[in-house]
Amino acid sequence: MQSQPHVPGFTPRWTEAEGTDASGDQAEQSAGPGRSFRRRRRNRHGRGLRGELMLPNLPGFRSRSERFDDMVLDSAERLQDMWGKQLDGVLFAVDEIPPDLEVLVAKGGPAPMGSYTPGGRGQAPMITVYRRVVEQGSTNREELQDLVHDVVVEYTAEMLGVPPETLDPVYRRRYQ
Template sequence: MQSPHHDPGFTVRLAGTGVRADDAGSAPAGKSFARRRRNRHGRGLRGELMLPTLPAYRTRAERFDDMVLDSAQRLHDIWGKTLDGVRFAVEEIPPRLEQLVAEATTAPMGQYAPATADEGPVITLYRRVVEQVCGSREELQDLVHDVVVEHTAEMLGVAPETLDPVYRRRY
């Protein structure tokens, strides 16, 4: 999941894994997949079950991460240095979701955390909440972009319409 335009100050962090999008292709610690394959009955090593050209090769979570990366990259292309140091994260569900459901409040689709002394600002999207609202892949892509735009606009203190000219004009 690498961006076609790599900028040193622009990162997308996948929350919970501690892995940056630039490092997502490297092998995890422990047994690698190549060592786990078996030579069953002397017929050679097993091949891939799903070819990379087929739609089911990538998981829903990986496709969602790509949508967030595309939206963040689009905003970065428009605004440039203004968004340097901003991190975009994806988490499965918001913290304390059970408490929100018990109180009958709607779960947030994303969150903006201002910069601290240790790290820059972080915009987090909650994958399951956003996916639950959408009925199709096109709606999901539009909603992901809108959530990214809304929280980035909150961070910059501007209206979302001024941040991205096509904000909410696709429906």
């Protein structure tokens, strides 16, 4: 928008598009010339972002937390394939840090990498893996994947009441 100082009484103003309702919120509009400046994807010169920066088929599309969730899901599916009905209804969750981590650190105790919550009164048993603690325990992606699998196996074995070595034959193979 260019200013026109020679026109008396000219003041530039932002105007809302025609899709504005009484509360001031804009309704969804088609991609036409009536869209406001804030609703445009690209700037007024036709430059700017045209779409996604990273395509979904490239490795950088998913965040670290999403990749960690996938690792937990892969380990849970592997155990489900091996043990079947004994793991039906078990919930696997990922949390950032354990609850009351400050208290554990103040007492000098190690931070847990996961937890097992038994089910009861209509709730399914849940195995939680703490992402930040597990990530700090590994140095590279392969080691992280092995450590995630070991944590899932340990807490699943605790839930079933069996030794982890009998639950999964590749448990702790990287440490030997």
